Amino acid sequence: MAALTNNTSIANPKLARTSKPSRSASSPDRAQQGLRVDQLASISGDVKRRPRFSRNLPVRASFSGSRSSQRWQRSGAQSDNEHSKHFLRQCAPNPRDVPPRRAAPPAGGWREDTGIASEKDWGIDLKSQPVNECGINEDGSTWYRESGEDMGDNGYRCRWTIMGGRHPNGASEWKETWWEKSDWTGYKELGAEKSGRNDQGDSWWETWQEVYVVDNWSGIPRIERSAHKQAKSRQENVWNEKWWEKYNGKGWTEKGSHKYGRSNDQSWWEKWGEQYDGQGMVLKWTDKWAEKDDGTKWGDKWEERFTSGVGHRQGETWHVENSGSRWSRTWGEEHFGDGMVHKYGRSTSGEQWDVVVAEPTYYEGKPHYGWDEAVANSSQLLSIEIRDRTEPSAFGDYGRSQGINPAAQDDYPKNGRPPMYDSSP
Known part of the structure; x- marks a missing residue:
């Protein structure tokens, strides 16, 4: 993955029919050694308590210092057309110069263990007519917005919106893309991608996607969701997370996450997954570990598998001193x-x-x-309209009907930095 730079770009959905595919890094705690993750300067977050872990995890890093509440408005040379000026001011998009972060948990606690935002959280609003507009705000910052629709073979349709803004001194900018896709197979996709940087020196990138598809062979419908987000501070503190969820109409469910972070001299990783076959089998697992630059390492992992009340649990906790001595318990x-x-x-x-x-x-x-909850919370995805069939179809490519599989992406390396932040040759 390319490194984030001052010219962070967003993938244009017009260039591809499918877009590959929000929570932050946390590390295993080593209470007996008194080790913890130092909180980043000017960084706030929340600790999500997950019943699957017996150890405490450090605060999730998120970057502050953005102007999330500021409303951008357009102003320019005086014009006789005051109505037009007022209209463009109302059309200017809100600034997205805010790194991804998680809201505080609701009073009743988290209903689901996920870092994947909902449709409502993203607020995707695609225009019914093409748009191409831009403007200048009262503070001198600029903004733009484009929207359109692309057509292709086999009933393919993609509606999209691209928007962004830039501060006059170039220190802060943001870009965001929304899209929805469909074709005659019944495939439906809703997605978003955003990136940016601010005058604090923070940079970020985030993408989100949900898909509805009917399996070609079994006829079973599926809903799949994924999210990938990452951020980097001026001090080179970073976090990177991938999340995915899959559901089908027979009750089969899969969820998982891969996470990485680095703060000062400490790096940490976490992976977890759970799978239900809809017939009573359940598999859950977790693997998390951390290390310091002085060579100290520690972590723990566990797994459980049950079917009809019969099954097993097993795990391991371990640590390695910088002297090389190792301790473990299984x-x-x-x-x-x-x-x-x-x-x-x-x-x-x-x-x-x-x-x-x-x-x-x-x-x-x-x-x-x-499945029932996934359907209830995917109303915008399921309401995507399929083009009327006006010509014979030739479904030779089943790729889009296979859904998304972020779990198949390469694992994070264990050298302390993921590829996007690895400056080594």
């Missing part, structure tokens, strides 16, 4: 479905246990946010 549980549980484990410091105890088995066999 553990496991076997649940037989009859009220008996086999627990076992050992550590490099001499701990060891292997017992069978009477204990109830508890696990979440169904996702708390599944």
Whole structure:
């Protein structure tokens, strides 16, 4: 991925029929060593408590210092057409010179564990008629907005809007793209992408997408969502996250995330996933680790898999001193479905246990946010209109009906920086 620069660009949806595909980095805590992530200067965030972790995670980094509440208005040379001037002032887009961040959790807590914003949060509003306009604000900053519609084979249609703005001194600028796509296979896609930088020295990029598709072979409908966002501060502190969710009409569900961050001399990574087959099987896993520039490393991981009350849990916690000495503890549980549980484990410091105890088995066999909730929260996606069929179709390319798979992208390297921020040769 290309590095963010002062000329951050947005992919134009007109150039491709499909666009590849908001929360920040957190790291494993090492309480016994007194290590933590130092809070970034002028950075605010929130800690999301997730039941899957027994350890505390540091505050999510987000960059401040933007003018999110300011309304940009157009002004220029005096004109006799005051009505036209007033109209253009009302048309000027709001500034998007705000790095991605998460809102504070609602009073009732998070309903779902996701960093993927909703349709309502993005507020995508595509114009029914082509637009090509620009203007100058009262502070001298400029803005522009374009919108249009592209047509292609097999009923392909893409409606899009591109907008942006720039401060007169060039220290702050933003760009944002919205789109919706469809074709005669029933494929529907809603997406957005934004990037920018501000006068604080922060830069960012974020993309969001949701897709509705009917499987070519089984006829089962699917809804898939993904988000990828990253930000970098003037002090070279960074975070990068990928999120995805997949649902189908038979109850199958998959969710996951890959996250990376760096603050001062510490870097951290986190991956997690969960999968439900709709028939009672559930698989959940987490792997998180961190390291400091002096060579100290630590982390933990665990996995659980259950079907009809029978299954297992297992995990490992470890750390490595900068001297090279290593400590680890592994553990496991076997649940037989009859009220008996086999627990076992050992550590490099001499701990060891292997017992069978009477204990109830508890696990979440169904996702708390599944197909029904995905449909209820995808009204804008599902309302995308399909072009009327005016010619015979030739569906030779099934690629668009396969949905999105951000999980297939390369993992973050373990050298302390993802590709976009890696300045090494």
